[in-house]
Amino acid sequence: MTKTQNNRAWFLVLPVLVLVAMNAIIPLMTVVNYSLQETFGDNLFFWSGTDNYVAVLHSPRFHAALLRQFAFTFIILLIEVPLGVAIALAMPRAGVWSSVCLVLMALPLLIPWNVVGAMWNIFALPDIGLLGWGLNALGINFNYTNQPVSAWFTIVLMDVWHWTSLVVLLAFAGLRSIDEAYYRAAKIDGASRWAVFRYIQLPKMRQVLIIAILLRFIDSFMIYTEPFVLTGGGPGNATTLLSIDLVKAALGEFNLGIAAAMSIIYFLMTLFVCWLFYTLMTQGKEDAA
Amino acid sequence: MAEITLDHIRHAYGPAKSRDDYALKELNHVWSDGGAYALLGPSGCGKTTLLNIISGLLTPSEGRILFGGKDVTGLPPEARNIAQVFQFPVVYDTMSVAENLAFPLKNRGVPAAEIKARVARVLDMLRLTAIADKKAAGLTADNKQKISLGRGMVRDDVAAILFDEPLTVIDPHLKWELRAGLKRLHREFGHTMVYVTHDQTEALTFADKVVVMYAGEVVQVGTPEELFLTPTHTFVGYFIGSPGMNVLPVTLEGTTARVGGEEVALPAAFAAPAGARVELGVRPEFVTLGAEGLAFTTTRVDDVGREKIVHGTIAGRDVAAILPEGAEVPAEPRARFRLDRINLYADDWRLAPATKEPAA
Numbered sequence: 001m002t003k004t005q006n007n008r009a010w011f012l013v014l015p016v017l018v019l020v021a022m023n024a025i026i027p028l029m030t031v032v033n034y035s036l037q038e039t040f041g042d043n044l045f046f047w048s049g050t051d052n053y054v055a056v057l058h059s060p061r062f063h064a065a066l067l068r069q070f071a072f073t074f075i076i077l078l079i080e081v082p083l084g085v086a087i088a089l090a091m092p093r094a095g096v097w098s099s100v101c102l103v104l105m106a107l108p109l110l111i112p113w114n115v116v117g118a119m120w121n122i123f124a125l126p127d128i129g130l131l132g133w134g135l136n137a138l139g140i141n142f143n144y145t146n147q148p149v150s151a152w153f154t155i156v157l158m159d160v161w162h163w164t165s166l167v168v169l170l171a172f173a174g175l176r177s178i179d180e181a182y183y184r185a186a187k188i189d190g191a192s193r194w195a196v197f198r199y200i201q202l203p204k205m206r207q208v209l210i211i212a213i214l215l216r217f218i219d220s221f222m223i224y225t226e227p228f229v230l231t232g233g234g235p236g237n238a239t240t241l242l243s244i245d246l247v248k249a250a251l252g253e254f255n256l257g258i259a260a261a262m263s264i265i266y267f268l269m270t271l272f273v274c275w276l277f278y279t280l281m282t283q284g285k286e287d288a289a
Numbered sequence: 290m291a292e293i294t295l296d297h298i299r300h301a302y303g304p305a306k307s308r309d310d311y312a313l314k315e316l317n318h319v320w321s322d323g324g325a326y327a328l329l330g331p332s333g334c335g336k337t338t339l340l341n342i343i344s345g346l347l348t349p350s351e352g353r354i355l356f357g358g359k360d361v362t363g364l365p366p367e368a369r370n371i372a373q374v375f376q377f378p379v380v381y382d383t384m385s386v387a388e389n390l391a392f393p394l395k396n397r398g399v400p401a402a403e404i405k406a407r408v409a410r411v412l413d414m415l416r417l418t419a420i421a422d423k424k425a426a427g428l429t430a431d432n433k434q435k436i437s438l439g440r441g442m443v444r445d446d447v448a449a450i451l452f453d454e455p456l457t458v459i460d461p462h463l464k465w466e467l468r469a470g471l472k473r474l475h476r477e478f479g480h481t482m483v484y485v486t487h488d489q490t491e492a493l494t495f496a497d498k499v500v501v502m503y504a505g506e507v508v509q510v511g512t513p514e515e516l517f518l519t520p521t522h523t524f525v526g527y528f529i530g531s532p533g534m535n536v537l538p539v540t541l542e543g544t545t546a547r548v549g550g551e552e553v554a555l556p557a558a559f560a561a562p563a564g565a566r567v568e569l570g571v572r573p574e575f576v577t578l579g580a581e582g583l584a585f586t587t588t589r590v591d592d593v594g595r596e597k598i599v600h601g602t603i604a605g606r607d608v609a610a611i612l613p614e615g616a617e618v619p620a621e622p623r624a625r626f627r628l629d630r631i632n633l634y635a636d637d638w639r640l641a642p643a644t645k646e647p648a649a
Contacts, residue, residue, distance in 0.1 A: 181377060184373065190396035
């Protein structure tokens with residue numbers, strides 16, 4: 001058979017190219033475009049160079065939102081990763097109960113994000129919500145609508161409830177991939193439960209845990225819907241995380257240039273962290289090879 | 290180190306109503322201290338079941354197992370003082386080679402100075418000293434298997450070292466070397482070793498005694514020579530050797546056997562139980578082709594280098610003969626069997642000669 005050269009085959013890639021252009025490249029470039037200009041409405045734009053970036057990077061409001069964002073992501077990672085691993089370790093490894101656990105664990109992941117926000121909004125209400133009412137009945141002064149600590153407690157708890165399952169499922173998959181021979185060998189070697197975890201389970205879960213941390217980092221760093229529905233960023237600015245601040249600037253104050261510059265900075269930060277994780281993961285593989 | 294006694298062991302995975310329900314049929318053996326035993330058989334013959342019973346992963350449905358006279362039937366693997374090398378290498382990835390070897394000792398609270406000394410000795414024994422500080426994760430499969438073995442050898446309380454098809458993932462050219470190393474370690478240190486495999490070469494080169502299993506039953510325990518010369522079951526004849534033993538259905542008449550219409554002289558008189566299926570077994574090594582004997586129809590000749598394997602039929606049954614390299618295959622060959630290498634079988638089990646007198 002002779003091979004025929006047919007460059008028209010490239011046209012087959014065209015639909016994908018159009019799709020990616022429409023929903024990724026064009027919007028991104030629009031944002032870059034906005035971030036370099038000043039607008040006063042009426043579709044009037046003036047070139048302003050890097051002014052917007054300088055303004056954002058020097059803005060105390062941005063610093064505060066960024067700090068809150070990092071604090072939030074750090075806290076939920078600190079809770080969700082160890083908790084997820086612990087639950088995965090405690091789950092039965094085979095049989096009917098294993099399937100039951102997996103289904104139960106997957107449930108929170110299936111609930112739409114705004115519904116999660118609405119659920120916790122009601123659940124934590126101090127007067128009619130079970131959680132809010134219960135805490136107050138225990139003598140704890142809890143009201144997420146006017147106390148920053150209560151609000152933070154609620155959004156962290158909500159995120160842990162919503163997303164720990166993801167870590168559980170990934171960690172469980174990692175555990176399942178460990179051959180039974182490892183556990184037998186460890187038994188024969190007289191290893192303690194802790195040694196089994198430290199020297200067999202943890203090293204074997206390393207790759208999936210990095211993926212779990214990466215996913216939870218990105219998702220929590222971009223979190224919007226749930227806190228928006230739950231607290232709307234309040235009380236005051238107490239739970240105004242980066243994306244909420246961004247939407248306030250763009251749609252609340254119609255400060256397109258500033259919001260666009262914020263978006264780009266936000267995007268670059270996320271990209272940097274992804275790159276960091278990617279490097280970590282690929283290096284880990286080279287070590288193992 | 291210890292003697293292993295298998296006292297009327299039987300095992301069924303489910304409820305056992307008939308003999309066929311047992312994955313492992315009754316077994317009653319004593320394996321001597323310091324022996325090298327190979328459990329040989331095809332997949333599903335029960336050799337892994339037996340190994341798991343010895344290691345303690347399975348408790349037999351019936352019978353007792355004793356290590357050095359001590360009943361360990363109910364004890365879990367960790368309480369039995371055994372070491373095991375698995376089919377796939379098990380190493381602790383994050384530890385170095387030396388740390389891997391030290392691990393079982395650390396877990397047992399052995400003093401640091403003694404750990405160091407013993408690890409150094411085992412590293413030397415296994416020729417791993419040069420890579421002692423390397424991470425175990427990056428090693429080749431054969432070195433990983435050596436580490437698995439080493440974790441058993443550092444302990445001084447090991448009753449037996451069990452091998453579960455340990456060379457499955459090793460490159461063919463390294464298999465010989467590892468097996469030779471294993472043999473050397475066995476000679477020098479005298480651990481009781483039990484080696485499970487479906488590869489006859491591995492079993493025959495490794496073991497002093499080969500335990501051949503077939504359909505949940507131990508059909509023969511013997512030295513490689515015994516398995517070769519006097520297989521007690523047609524399966525042993527067929528499974529050991531390449532090609533396996535020729536088996537021909539015969540009818541017995543005192544010191545002769547009838548194959549088809551022709552007669553074969555037997556070394557002695559044999560008597561088979563009435564109604565039994567009687568067969569004659571002779572290895573291809575002891576079949577000669579010449580001008581006299583049974584009519585032999587050649588179907589194929591394989592030249593395998595230092596010898597020729599002639600495939601053919603006698604009275605419609607497949608028979609193989611091994612001829613030295615350079616020997617000619619006659620145009621109309623007739624086959625003779627070496628008299629003292631003929632075995633007779635009734636319902637697959639070897640018959641003992643009725644009289645010791647060899648036929649004239």
